[in-house]
Structure formats: C-alpha cells, structure tokens
Amino acid sequence: MSKTKAIGTVSATEKNPNTCDEFTFWLGNDVKISPFDIVKVENKISGQTSTTYGMVEEIYHITDSPGHISNYVSSDFGVIGAESFTKKLSLTYAKASVIDNNNENYMPVQDGSIVYPADAEDIKNALGLLKEDDKKAIPAGLLKTSNGVSVPIMFNSDFVLGPEGAHLNISGISGLATKTSYAMFILKAIQERTDDTAIIILNVKGDDLLRIDREGNLSADRRNQWKTFNIKCEPFKNVRYFYPYMRMRGTDNVCSNTALDPSVLQEQFAAGIAKNYIYTCSEDKSKIELLMSNIDDPNWTLESIFNFIETSTEFDDDDMNWDLFKSKVKEYASGKKAKSGDDKSQILVQSWKRFSRLIATSIQNDIFQNSQSGDPNKAQVHLSKEVSRINTGDVFVIDIAKLNEQLQCMVFGDVIKTVYDLKHGEYADERDAASIPKKIVIFVDELNKYAPKESPKNSPILNYLLEITERGRSEGIILFSAEQFRSAVHDRIKGNCSTNIYGRTNAIEISKPDYRYIPKVYSNMMTRLDKGDLIIEHPVFKTLLKVSFPYPPYELPNK
Amino acid sequence: MGGLLRKYMEKKNITLFEQNRVNLDSYFFEPFQEISENYDTSKVFETEKIGTKKKLSLLPHPLTNFSFFMDGSRKVYKIGDIITPENRFMPVIAGQVCAGCCYRDEEGQMHKHMLEKQNYLMLSDAINEEDFEYIKHGYERDMKERLPLKVEKYRFDKLKDDKPANTAIAVIQSFMHDLELSILDRIVASNVLTPESMLILDGALQFLPSKIKNPDIFYNVIGVSKSFNPNLTKLTKNKMHIGTLLSKLEFAERTPVIKMKSNDEKLTFGVWYVRIRDIYKRGDPLDGIVKIEKLALKDELDNDGFDSVLIDTISSSLIAERVPTCYGKDERWANHLYPVYLTEKMVKSSFMSDIYFSNLF
Numbered sequence: 072m073s074k075t076k077a078i079g080t081v082s083a084t085e086k087n088p089n090t091c092d093e094f095t096f097w098l099g100n101d102v103k104i105s106p107f108d109i110v111k112v113e114n115k116i117s118g119q120t121s122t123t124y125g126m127v128e129e130i131y132h133i134t135d136s137p138g139h140i141s142n143y144v145s146s147d148f149g150v151i152g153a154e155s156f157t158k159k160l161s162l163t164y165a166k167a168s169v170i171d172n173n174n175e176n177y178m179p180v181q182d183g184s185i186v187y188p189a190d191a192e193d194i195k196n197a198l199g200l201l202k203e204d205d206k207k208a209i210p211a212g213l214l215k216t217s218n219g220v221s222v223p224i225m226f227n228s229d230f231v232l233g234p235e236g237a238h239l240n241i242s243g244i245s246g247l248a249t250k251t252s253y254a255m256f257i258l259k260a261i262q263e264r265t266d267d268t269a270i271i272i273l274n275v276k277g278d279d280l281l282r283i284d285r286e287g288n289l290s291a292d293r294r295n296q297w298k299t300f301n302i303k304c305e306p307f308k309n310v311r312y313f314y315p316y317m318r319m320r321g322t323d324n325v326c327s328n329t330a331l332d333p334s335v336l337q338e339q340f341a342a343g344i345a346k347n348y349i350y351t352c353s354e355d356k357s358k359i360e361l362l363m364s365n366i367d368d369p370n371w372t373l374e375s376i377f378n379f380i381e382t383s384t385e386f387d388d389d390d391m392n393w394d395l396f397k398s399k400v401k402e403y404a405s406g407k408k409a410k411s412g413d414d415k416s417q418i419l420v421q422s423w424k425r426f427s428r429l430i431a432t433s434i435q436n437d438i439f440q441n442s443q444s445g446d447p448n449k450a451q452v453h454l455s456k457e458v459s460r461i462n463t464g465d466v467f468v469i470d471i472a473k474l475n476e477q478l479q480c481m482v483f484g485d486v487i488k489t490v491y492d493l494k495h496g497e498y499a500d501e502r503d504a505a506s507i508p509k510k511i512v513i514f515v516d517e518l519n520k521y522a523p524k525e526s527p528k529n530s531p532i533l534n535y536l537l538e539i540t541e542r543g544r545s546e547g548i549i550l551f552s553a554e555q556f557r558s559a560v561h562d563r564i565k566g567n568c569s570t571n572i573y574g575r576t577n578a579i580e581i582s583k584p585d586y587r588y589i590p591k592v593y594s595n596m597m598t599r600l601d602k603g604d605l606i607i608e609h610p611v612f613k614t615l616l617k618v619s620f621p622y623p624p625y626e627l628p629n630k
Numbered sequence: 631m632g633g634l635l636r637k638y639m640e641k642k643n644i645t646l647f648e649q650n651r652v653n654l655d656s657y658f659f660e661p662f663q664e665i666s667e668n669y670d671t672s673k674v675f676e677t678e679k680i681g682t683k684k685k686l687s688l689l690p691h692p693l694t695n696f697s698f699f700m701d702g703s704r705k706v707y708k709i710g711d712i713i714t715p716e717n718r719f720m721p722v723i724a725g726q727v728c729a730g731c732c733y734r735d736e737e738g739q740m741h742k743h744m745l746e747k748q749n750y751l752m753l754s755d756a757i758n759e760e761d762f763e764y765i766k767h768g769y770e771r772d773m774k775e776r777l778p779l780k781v782e783k784y785r786f787d788k789l790k791d792d793k794p795a796n797t798a799i800a801v802i803q804s805f806m807h808d809l810e811l812s813i814l815d816r817i818v819a820s821n822v823l824t825p826e827s828m829l830i831l832d833g834a835l836q837f838l839p840s841k842i843k844n845p846d847i848f849y850n851v852i853g854v855s856k857s858f859n860p861n862l863t864k865l866t867k868n869k870m871h872i873g874t875l876l877s878k879l880e881f882a883e884r885t886p887v888i889k890m891k892s893n894d895e896k897l898t899f900g901v902w903y904v905r906i907r908d909i910y911k912r913g914d915p916l917d918g919i920v921k922i923e924k925l926a927l928k929d930e931l932d933n934d935g936f937d938s939v940l941i942d943t944i945s946s947s948l949i950a951e952r953v954p955t956c957y958g959k960d961e962r963w964a965n966h967l968y969p970v971y972l973t974e975k976m977v978k979s980s981f982m983s984d985i986y987f988s989n990l991f
Contacts, residue, residue, distance in 0.1 A: 100739075135956070135959055135975075136957075136958065136959075137958035137959060138958055140957070140958070141955070141957040141958035141959070142954075144955050144957040144958075144963075145953060145954030145955045145957060145968075146953065146954070147952065147953045148908075148909075150953075153953045154953070155738065155953040155954045155968075156694045156696075156734070156738055156950060156951060156953075156969075157734060157738050157740065157951070157954065157968050157969045157972070158737065158738040158739050158740070159954050159968075160740070160972055160975070
C-alpha cells in the first residue's frame with residue numbers, strides 16, 4: 072500500500088463520524104482528485120489488517136472563516152485583491168462511500184488512517200470486475216481516474232442478457248448523451264462475444280444506424296481504444312436492413328421511405344441485404360390495434376371494435392384489402408348497418424365514427440398495400456415474417472425514422488409482438504425451435520413514445536413491453552432502450568432494467584424522483600457530463616461509475 | 631485512575647478527596663502581563679525625536695520582516711483536594727503545557743516548526759519534603775507508560791496569593807514560559823532568525839527577565855501583546871492614562887518608543903504601540919492597537935535608544951499583517967495577528983481532550 076503516494080488522511084469528528092457506509096478524509100496540499108475516483112484505506116481491527124475501498128463522492132474546500140463577513144473583514148474591510156502575507160487556513164476534504172473491503176470487514180475506517188489512490192488492480196478487486204477475456208465479460212466502458220489509471224469496466228453478461236438480470240436503459244439529452252453510440256458499442260461487443268444472440272435495432276432518426284455494416288474512417292488512436300476491451304474494431308456483421316416501402320417517385324429508382332443516401336441504399340439492395348416492408352390487410356389486419364396504442368380509450372370502445380374485427384366473420388376474409396376494410400368500417404360509421412339491423416357489433420355508431428376517422432388518417436401511408444408485389448425492384452416483404460426468420464448472429468436494422476408516430480408505434484409493436492410470438496412457439500410450424508436464437512436483443516430509442524409514464528392502461532405496446540421486461544429475462548427477449556428523459560418512461564419498465572446508463576441531462580430532470588436515490592453530487596454531475604461520458608449502474612458493481620467508450624467502428628453519416 | 635495517586639498519598643497518611651475533574655481555564659484570569667511599571671518617560675528611547683505619534687508608510691507586498699511565530703498555552707484542571715497530616719487542606723492541580731513555533735514560507739503557507747508538550751501534577755508544599763519526593767518518584771515512574779508527567783510543588787503564601795489553586799496555575803504558567811524559552815533557544819541556535827526573518831512571540835517579554843540567561847537570543851524577537859492595561863499612567867509625561875493617548879492614535883500610526891526596565895533592573899526594554907487596523911471608530915477605541923516590546927541589547931543600551939528606522943520597519947511590517955483576520959473566530963480579532971492566531975490554534979489543537987486528560991489521574 073505504501074508504494075503509491077498517499078493523498079490524504081482519514082478524519083473522524085464528533086459531528087462527522089465515519090460509518091460503515093462512508094468516511095471522510097482530508098487531502099494533502101496540491102492533491103487532485105475527482106468524484107468517482109476510487110481510494111483505499113488500511114482498516115485494522117483486532118490485529119487483522121484489511122483494505123477498505125471507497126469511491127469519492129463530494130469534495131469540499133473550507134477555510135477557518137465562519138462566514139462571508141469574516142472574509143470581507145479579512146480583506147481589509149472589502150478591499151478587492153487585498154494582499155496578505157499569510158494564507159488563510161484552508162483545507163480540502165472529501166467524502167467517500169465505502170464500496171468494498173477485501174476481508175469483509177465493514178467496521179468504519181479509523182481516524183488518522185492514510186488514504187491512497189487505487190490502482191487498476193485495486194479497482195478491479197473493489198468492483199468485482201470480470202477479466203477482459205472472461206466469457207461472460209461484456210465491455211461497459213473505460214473508467215479513468217484522476218491519478219491517470221484507466222480500467223476497462225466489464226458487465227457480467229448474466230446480468231445484461233439474463234438469466235440473473237436483463238435489459239438496459241440509457242437516458243440523456245440528445246446529442247450530448249451519445250446514447251445511441253453507447254448502445255451500439257454494447258451491441259457490437261455482444262455480437263462478438265456471444266454465440267447465441269440476435270439483435271434487432273430500430274432506427275428512429277435520420278440515417279444514423281443505416282450503415283453499421285460499412286467500415287468507418289477511424290484514426291489509429293480511435294482504433295486503439297477498442298483494443299483495451301479486447302474487441303475488434305470492425306463494423307457489424309450479418310446486417311440486414313428493412314425500410315418502409317414507398318411508391319417510387321422521381322428517377323432515382325428508390326422505393327424506400329428513408330433518409331439514407333440513395334447510392335448507399337442501392338448498394339444495400341444490390342447486395343441483397345435490404346428489403347422494403349409493407350402491411351397488407353390479409354396478413355396484418357390484427358396489427359391495426361397497435362396503431363392506436365397511445366390513444367386514450369377510457370370506455371374500451373376501440374378495444375371492443377378490435378375484438379369485433381378479430382372475431383367477426385364479416386372481416387374474416389383472406390382476400391380483403393385495405394380499401395375494402397375501410398369501406399366496411401365506413402358502413403358501420405355511417406349508421407347504415409345499424410339502421411338496417413345488420414349491426415351485430417353492439418357498438419355505438421359514434422365509436423365506429425371515431426375509429427373510422429382514426430384509421431382513415433393512418434392507413435394512407437404507402438406501407439399499407441392491398442397486396443404484395445412480386446417486382447424484385449420493390450423488394451416488398453412482410454416485416455413480421457422476416458423477423459420470425461431471424462438467426463443467431465443476425466443484426467436486423469428496421470428503419471422507422473420517416474414514419475409518423477402512430478406508424479412507428481405499429482412497426483415497433485409488430486416487431487416486439489413477433490419476437491414474443493417467436494419465443495412462445497407461435498412459429499413452431501415454420502421453424503425448428505432449436506434454430507431460434509436463444510437471446511434476441513431489441514434496441515429502440517425514444518422509449519418514452521412506446522411506454523410513456525402516463526400510458527393508456529390498455530395500450531397493447533405497453534402490455535408487450537411489460538411482458539418482455541418482466542418475463543423476457545428468462546425467455547431470452549432483452550430490451551435495450553433509450554430516451555431523453557428517464558422520468559417520462561413507465562415505472563415498471565424502468566424498474567425491470569437491471570442496467571441503467573445515465574448521460575448528460577438537465578437540472579429539471581435530476582430534480583425528479585427517479586434520481587432521488589442517486590447521491591446529489593453524482594446527479595449534479597449528470598448535468599455537466601462531457602460528450603461521450605456516461606454514468607453506469609449495474610447490479611454487480613457496488614456503486615455508480617463514470618465511464619467513456621470508444622468511437623463507433625462503422626460508417627457514420629456526414630452531418 | 632485516581633487509585634494510584636491515592637495509594638501513594640495514603641502511604642504518607644495524606645487523605646486525597648477526588649471529585650469531579652474541573653477545568654480551571656475559565657476560573658483563573660490572568661492579569662495584564664505588565665508586571666513592571668519601571669518606565670522612563672523623560673525622553674524617547676529611539677534615535678528620532680518624535681512627539682506623541684508618528685505616521686508610518688504602508689509596505690508594498692511582499693515585504694515583511696516576520697517569518698516565525700511563537701505561542702504557548704496551558705490547560706489546567708483540579709483533580710481533587712488533599713488533607714495533610716498537619717490538617718492542611720490544599721488542592722491538587724494538573725496541567726497540560728504546550729509551546730510551539732510556526733514558520734511561514736514565501737508562499738504565505740504556515741508550517742509547524744517546533745512543538746513541545748509537558749504535563750504536570752501540582753502538589754502543595756505543605757506535604758513533607760521527603761514524602762513529596764517519595765510520591766513524586768513513585769507516581770512519575772508508575773505513570774510513565776500512561777502519561778509522561780512531572781510532579782511539582784507549589785507554595786501558597788496567603789499574604790501574597792489569592793487562592794492556592796491560582797498559585798499552582800501560576801507555576802504551571804511559568805513552566806510554559808520555560809518551554810517557550812527553551813524552544814527559542816534552539817531556534818536561535820539553528821541560525822534561522824535574521825532581521826528579515828524575525829520572530830513574533832505572542833504576549834509580553836517583560837515577564838521573562840528572571841528566566842532570561844542569554845538576552846542575545848532576543849536580537850530578532852519582538853513580543854506583541856493583544857491586550858494591555860489602558861490605565862497605566864507612567865508611560866506618559868503628564869500622567870495621562872495610556873488609553874487616552876492611544877484613543878487618538880490613527881491607523882498606521884505608532885507611539886514613540888519608551889524605555890522600560892525590568893523590576894530587577896537587569897534588563898531594558900523598548901515599548902511602543904501601533905494601530906494596525908482602522909476600526910476604532912466602530913467600537914472600542916483601543917481595538918486595532920497592539921503593544922510591542924523589544925529587548926534592548928548592547929547597541930541600544932550604548933546608543934541610549936533603538937534605531938527609529940528599525941522601529942518603523944517593524945511597525946510597518948506589523949501593519950502589513952492586518953490581512954487576513956480571525957474575525958468571527960476570536961473575540962480579540964482586532965488586536966490579533968493571523969499567523970499568531972494560527973500558531974495558537976496549532977498549539978491548542980495538540981492538547982489532549984479535557985475529559986481524557988483529567989481522567990488519567
């Protein structure tokens with residue numbers, strides 16, 4: 072312990088005693104530390120020596136001055152810049168929370184004990200980290216301390232992908248929090264480190280995630296960052312892209328409703344790794360309810376209509392297309408059916424009118440096709456069918472960026488429903504259970520759209536998400552999600568995420584109850600985090616950690 | 631804990647009554663440390679013939695002449711009372727004595743230079759001389775592991791002294807001065823004191839004469855008193871109270887140096903006052919004034935006075951010490967020098983806690 076230079080001495084007073092959970096130490100002159108630094112102290116009790124590790128929480132600087140007026144008086148009664156021959160008695164001290172003891176000794180550390188900075192080995196021991204080459208180790212980021220120590224932090228995959236714990240949530244404001252980049256870093260590590268996992272990514276904005284199979288232009292320094300984690304600096308493998316179908320407009324021969332550059336898009340189609348998804352009435356009629364996930368339905372009238380459509384023979388027509396569907400609904404909405412006595416739905420005309428109005432605006436997008444085209448240029452597919460065929464090691468990127476919010480909900484709902492059904496044997500006729508990936512990770516940004524805090528109770532997407540987050544851990548359906556404001560997401564969804572990542576956020580957000588259990592200094596720090604710095608919370612670590620992570624290895628859009 | 635002392639007392643037929651240990655620090659009030667009134671006001675004791683006061687120039691940073699600061703402190707407790715075989719009822723007093731010196735570096739940072747501590751148990755000299763020696767040696771030996779201390783005696787003269795406890799405390803106070811002088815001796819021997827790097831001793835020098843064996847060690851030393859007797863008349867020609875004269879002293883002004891001889895007339899001091907802070911209009915007219923004493927050595931005695939340039943430099947350096955202050959921490963902040971205050975803090979923080987120390991006996 073004496074090999075490293077001591078940084079301070081433990082101090083216990085009547086008013087500020089040391090406890091099992093925390094201790095205070097004053098710092099030597101010119102010592103620099105930061106919150107999240109890990110320190111170690113010898114803890115001697117009954118002749119037995121052990122080492123207690125603590126994480127620096129708050130750092131204080133005090134003088135012997137009892138108030139500002141004393142300082143004013145001390146400056147020759149308010150002379151700005153009054154020079155003094157004697158430095159005021161001042162002191163910097165820090166509060167550290169105990170994170171571990173190497174001998175299970177949780178007695179408070181004694182006054183006068185010398186405090187040392189932890190080295191890389193100490194940090195690994197204190198946090199119970201897995202080694203970089205451990206099979207269960209999934210890189211979580213690089214922890215850097217004030218004394219120049221860098222330690223690669225590893226998640227335990229049992230707690231990220233199950234069975235011990237699962238699901239990961241990232242929150243933080245757009246741009247600065249680098250939520251998507253971090254999620255992609257973890258997903259890249261998962262693809263490389265695991266051999267039983269498939270990944271589904273929903274691209275919700277721009278063309279951020281639509282080139283993840285293409286080599287990025289990284290400097291040598293940025294490439295070296297990946298070596299720290301024992302991960303190859305390469306783009307994702309086995310990637311397939313799914314774009315919302317769009318009628319061809321103009322001359323660029325593009326049938327995809329996407330922000331991706333047409334030349335890249337054409338390359339993807341030429342390579343056979345891209346398809347356009349459509350929804351046909353005969354295949355996807357039941358998914359209409361997903362369109363209205365976020366619409367309040369206090370009297371359950373929409374729910375009744377969906378049930379009626381599902382069960383009624385009138386709508387049970389394999390040849391029905393969207394035009395026919397809409398005209399049938401119109402008949403109910405106009406009251407003709409009721410007048411003629413043919414209305415078996417026992418649903419008020421007013422409700423049918425509302426339903427008709429809602430679907431009329433929704434089912435106008437080009438993804439709603441009356442039938443699937445055989446034209447290879449259009450490359451039309453049913454998304455659920457494609458998702459149901461996912462294999463281990465695959466990465467599916469589903470672009471929903473250019474769809475409106477209702478359609479985004481429907482597509483996302485369709486994906487999670489399909490994955491859920493796949494894992495529950497719904498596709499047993501079509502594929503062998505052994506060929507289904509053991510774990511399917513779904514990554515979606517803007518989770519607050521699909522599982523808002525004030526979500527309608529009967530929202531089908533919310534129900535699927537709750538099902539996945541509460542039971543997916545054992546079933547191998549893992550949700551990686553992100554949102555700007557954690558407080559805007561449904562409590563049960565957040566509560567089931569065993570790993571939580573916090574990026575830069577704002578002061579209003581940290582005043583919300585979600586951040587109440589986080590030490591004030593850390594939550595305040597969340598408002599000042601640099602771009603690329605994140606605070607991670609993982610069940611294996613005994614404390615929050617601040618980490619950075621390497622630059623994405625794939626091609627990024629030119630912004 | 632008291633059993634050990636009682637055991638020794640009982641062997642000599644002395645009854646020891648132990649009671650709640652009482653801290654006597656607020657019980658005994660020190661008088662002003664101005665024991666000599668042997669002033670010579672016939673003429674000023676410096677080269678420049680100045681009237682009642684002189685305006686001083688303010689020193690530009692970083693000029694100061696002080697680098698060392700010394701202070702002593704003591705804590706005293708009543709441990710119990712004894713009844714001697716001759717039925718004398720006398721208190722038993724214990725004390726912690728500490729003296730220390732701080733060094734201020736060029737950055738203005740204070741450092742511990744020296745710190746010495748000593749513990750005492752004071753017994754009345756009403757105890758038989760041989761019995762006292764028996765108790766002293768036995769008790770000091772047995773306490774060596776627990777608390778190194780010295781057992782000493784005090785002599786209570788009811789014609790001169792107020793209370794026996796005060797007499798014991800005065801002896802402990804005198805031990806504290808011994809400790810200060812011992813530290814000063816070693817500092818001087820280490821050749822760190824120079825006219826550009828002088829030492830300020832907290833308090834007056836005039837109580838030291840009987841202990842000063844080598845006056846030359848005071849060549850680069852001054853004593854600065856925060857409090858002084860404002861009713862002294864012998865410092866002024868017209869028998870005016872010194873307080874009246876000082877109330878007219880403005881910021882950065884000093885009085886002329888007055889010659890003062892120790893009571894035994896062996897030593898001569900130069901005494902003067904400086905107003906170091908401009909705050910007297912806000913309260914006590916004597917706030918912000920310090921009293922300075924400097925021992926006159928061969929040069930001063932030969933020339934019948936101090937070099938006024940030296941006195942001005944010392945005074946200006948003291949005025950420069952007005953920033954920062956210990957306002958809010960010490961009632962005497964207006965007359966206190968911050969580095970001396972820090973030295974006092976260092977010394978006092980080295981004491982054992984009252985409850986711990988007083989229960990060791």
